[in-house]
Amino acid sequence: MIDKAVINQIQNTFGKENVALDKETRICYSYDATNLRYLPDLIAYPTNREQISEILKLASECRFPVIPRGAGTGFTGGTLPVQGGVVLVLTKMNKILQIDRENLFAVVEPGVITYDFQQEVEKIGLFYPPDPASLKSSTIGGNVAECAGGPRAVKYGTTKDYVLGLEVVLPTGEIISTGVTTVKGVVGYDLTKLLVGSEGTLGIITKIILRLLPLPKSKRTLLAIFSTIDAAASTVSQIISSKIIPATLEFMDNACIRCVEDYLHLGLPVEAGALLIIEVDGAPEALDGEVAEIQKICQVNQAIEIKAAKDNEEAEDLWKARRAVSTAVVKINPTKVNEDITVPRSKVPEILKRVEAIGKKHNVIIVNFGHAGDGNIHVNVMIDKRRPGEEERAQAAVKEIFAATLELGGTLSGEHGIGITKAPYISMELGDMGLEVMKRIKKAFDPNNILNPGKIFPK
Numbered sequence: 001m002i003d004k005a006v007i008n009q010i011q012n013t014f015g016k017e018n019v020a021l022d023k024e025t026r027i028c029y030s031y032d033a034t035n036l037r038y039l040p041d042l043i044a045y046p047t048n049r050e051q052i053s054e055i056l057k058l059a060s061e062c063r064f065p066v067i068p069r070g071a072g073t074g075f076t077g078g079t080l081p082v083q084g085g086v087v088l089v090l091t092k093m094n095k096i097l098q099i100d101r102e103n104l105f106a107v108v109e110p111g112v113i114t115y116d117f118q119q120e121v122e123k124i125g126l127f128y129p130p131d132p133a134s135l136k137s138s139t140i141g142g143n144v145a146e147c148a149g150g151p152r153a154v155k156y157g158t159t160k161d162y163v164l165g166l167e168v169v170l171p172t173g174e175i176i177s178t179g180v181t182t183v184k185g186v187v188g189y190d191l192t193k194l195l196v197g198s199e200g201t202l203g204i205i206t207k208i209i210l211r212l213l214p215l216p217k218s219k220r221t222l223l224a225i226f227s228t229i230d231a232a233a234s235t236v237s238q239i240i241s242s243k244i245i246p247a248t249l250e251f252m253d254n255a256c257i258r259c260v261e262d263y264l265h266l267g268l269p270v271e272a273g274a275l276l277i278i279e280v281d282g283a284p285e286a287l288d289g290e291v292a293e294i295q296k297i298c299q300v301n302q303a304i305e306i307k308a309a310k311d312n313e314e315a316e317d318l319w320k321a322r323r324a325v326s327t328a329v330v331k332i333n334p335t336k337v338n339e340d341i342t343v344p345r346s347k348v349p350e351i352l353k354r355v356e357a358i359g360k361k362h363n364v365i366i367v368n369f370g371h372a373g374d375g376n377i378h379v380n381v382m383i384d385k386r387r388p389g390e391e392e393r394a395q396a397a398v399k400e401i402f403a404a405t406l407e408l409g410g411t412l413s414g415e416h417g418i419g420i421t422k423a424p425y426i427s428m429e430l431g432d433m434g435l436e437v438m439k440r441i442k443k444a445f446d447p448n449n450i451l452n453p454g455k456i457f458p459k
Helices: 004-014 023-028 049-062 114-122 140-146 191-195 229-241 254-264 284-300 312-323 325-331 345-362 390-407 423-445
Strands: 042-044 066-069 086-089 096-100 105-108 163-169 175-179 204-211 218-226 248-253 274-282 305-308 335-342 365-371 376-383
Touching (some): 004 042, 023 042, 049 066, 049 086, 049 163, 066 204, 105 114, 114 140, 140 204, 163 191, 175 191, 218 312, 229 274, 229 284, 248 254, 248 312, 254 274, 254 312, 254 325, 254 365, 274 284, 274 312, 284 305, 312 325, 325 376, 335 390, 345 365, 345 376, 390 423
Parallel strands (some): 042 086, 066 086
Antiparallel strands (some): 163 175, 163 204, 218 274, 248 274, 248 365, 365 376
16 A cells, blocks of 8 residues: 555646545556456555655655556556556546648657547547547547557558657656657657557656548448358458458458347347458549459459448448447356457468367357457457366467467467466567566666566566
8 A cells, every 4th residue: 555645746747636535536546348357555646756656756765566557448457556556547638739631740748548639639620540449538648658559550540650759757757858759760769669669668648649631532441241251251351362352341240240230139130150341442433443342352252242331320330240249249148358460461260260160179168359450360269257167278278369369370369468367478579588678678768667567477
């Protein structure tokens, strides 16, 4: 527990109205999307960088943990106070400080909601592509900390591709600025790229410079249904090799289709092996040719049905199935072990075959969906913890899935990060020396290990 005198200092820094000690509030910040729970000692809501600097100096002196938090939508436990301490909730730092139309960048605080920011820049014909599934609740700061992705990553990349610079409070309380607002800049080490995706372990982000693009003038959306996973996966590879890069190329397997149909009654064929949702964007005159080529590829791969949306309303209807997956699949079993493996696109059929075999071997239900266009598959092991041995079988299956992913040239996490849930497996990909180098970097930034301790590195 944090000493009473220290609590008084924190209240003086933030104001009593921005500090919560009651158990009810602390419980609210004890969990994230993993539904694992660790109770913090105190909650504080900073409104400026100076307050963050002061509490980190105090934490370094008194040796208590500080955990930065946005909306708490992460899937690997990155914001959980695993060693107690102070949770810093950054949602009050939520201003869009600047949108520069001439130089195509914006400056925002970390608590800005991703969707709200996208809506603001689109009003003036600009575009911020990263679109994690949680975009209507997740914060830009959280997206940067986790290097969030989303369906549009296949064409536009992930959050790291749009962060030009940062203002960051270091664990020892110093404030630094990294990066530039120019297109080019190679002065010294690229601290910006190092901090993006560091999961709040190296510094607390207080300001973000984001690259913007011109808003695409038009988009077209298609849904294609296939009798087998192989046919859908082959379609993905052929679309990419045809030199068409869709804005999104999403995948759902049979189990997903059945769950969504049972949940929403959209008229999906429950016997289908897989479906793809494909979206292209750009100049209107170019899209007709791309849509025709994609339809041809789907037909060559014996698509059962191909639907092309006539307008935005029909496009939204086509997306309903994909957006409902996370809610629908829990009908299978109450607990979802959600992993986000990524393999080279050409290896998607192989990894799906291996995942199916692993599920049968360990007698667990596995549901697959995700971003087939960039090889990022969300593998969901659906379990009921009340059944003896099921949780252990699920963890054994996950380890084998990770091993298969790495064997195929993939990675253990495409967009969710490591946090605590994937920490036991990180050396499978990085090796002992790679992990040791990361530990040295953490030590250099955070010599007292007070900032988000217990994350990334295995115990």
